[in-house]
Amino acid sequence: MTPARVTEPALLSVENVTLRFGGLQVLRGLSFEVRAGSISSLIGPNGAGKTSVFNCLTGFYRPNAGVVRFLGQPIAGMRPHRITRLGLARTFQNLRLFREMTALDNVMAGLHCRTSSGLVSAMLHLPGQQREEAASLQAGEHWLAFAGIAHHRDRAAGNLSYGDQRRVEWARALATQPKLLLLDEPAAGLNHDEKERLIALIRRVREELGVTVLLIEHDMGLVMRVSEAITVLDYGQKIAEGDAETVQNDPRVIEAYLGREED
């Protein structure tokens, strides 16, 4: 074991990431870090490039330049399913559930990368495959219960209320057993009670499961309450970072959100 360091190593580090779509500069040399065990937020006005950051982290976009390290390993340009296997899970801004399938089937999608049975063992109903199926079923039910929607187990995901669909998505992401969970606007469309439960859930994910959380969110009240570190983005660049108080009082952040006062 290495002697205790003053600062913990970053779980995720983004170094000088640049992303272009043709002539459009989406991210301009963006750098930031996410500390293991933290709850962090990525905020910024609409079009600042927040979701693009998530897409770069999860393999959906390949950055034009820069390095993304997860657990010390470079992951930029890796295929999404391999990144998920490494332990980086995400939810989508616009729900991306398998709407025709049941809530349980949705959550079991997350278990795919932690199980291994193939076709031949399924055809022959080999004991190993049967055991794995039973364990998957149990794990699926466990994550549904964790997200508080065990009672919707057999309903088609598309028929659930919006808030419950969000929970199915969290359960599905948690089922991949991530080390880092990326939540893209988790509070969008939720009412006050649901937001309170979301905050509790985010904290439980960190306290009980030891999962690091990075969220994109527009609800500033929620961001300021849960996050220990905030990175502020504008026009694809980092304009501020720090804890809630530092960021709230930063003149560049105020300018980005409210505009500059005319002299």
Add this chain to the structure above:
Amino acid sequence: MARSFAATLEAPGVRPTLIGLLLVVTILIPRFADNYVLEVLTNAFLYVVLCLGLNIVVGYAGLLDLGYAAFFAVGAYTTGILTSRYGIDFWLTIPAAVLCALGAGVIVGGPTLRLRSDYLAIVTLGFGEIVRISARNLSITGGASGLVGINRPSLFGWKLVQINQFYYVFLILAVLACVVSFRVQGSRIGRAWRYVRFDEDAAEAMGINRVAVKLYAYMLGAVFASIAGCFYAAKMTAIAPETFSFAQSVLILLGVVLGGMGKIPGVILGAFVLTVFPEVFRGIGSLRLLVFAVVLLLIMLFRPHGIWPDRRA
């Protein structure tokens, strides 16, 4: 009406009873039916295997395959060539045919399954034609007139010759195809096929390798068709390239879509409609094809998800 039928099927105990009853009836049929009826039903069982195989590709994984008959041809020609030219025992040609089909599946599917499925349709269409035209022009496949003198298989010293023997052979194949389809559809890979079919990106984000998962479906479909091809060659003792034309691929696809993609009983029903309908209406001569076409159009107009009722969610 259809809904109440679906509800009846979902009731506990109904399904196993129905399946058992159906099996007993199919096993007893050769005691009463004449050779013509047995010939038609045997053909229907062959199409059940083919349609269930294509159902894995089209129904489960959502890949449009327009050259499925190519894998049927690979199986039939492997058995045909190995038994008639090299005198190899029929049963040994089955693993050889499966290996050939898997190889062809990897060669065609490997590079193209990375693309969107529209491209796959074009590539498989081309593959189907390549196989048929190769079979027509190579000397080892017997050219346009095909292969003759394919040895009939024997089982425990019995040579399979009569139609009632082949009836049972194809019945067993069809039942095996059902069991494999059913087990696979509810398995880890079976679920992965559905995830990828509904939303490729979300499936990828869940850690599912969409290319690999699609390739599994494509290859399993190929295995079904090649095994069907082996037994087809053994039953017919002669095969010709025109059996494996584009029209054949379309016919199999028709059976899948007609009955209801992704639904095993629907696909079985589709295969039966495909083979039994033209026979029942043989009396009206070539008009039957017109009637068949009209019936197909009506079914697609009024039941676009296939004849078999959808499961309630």
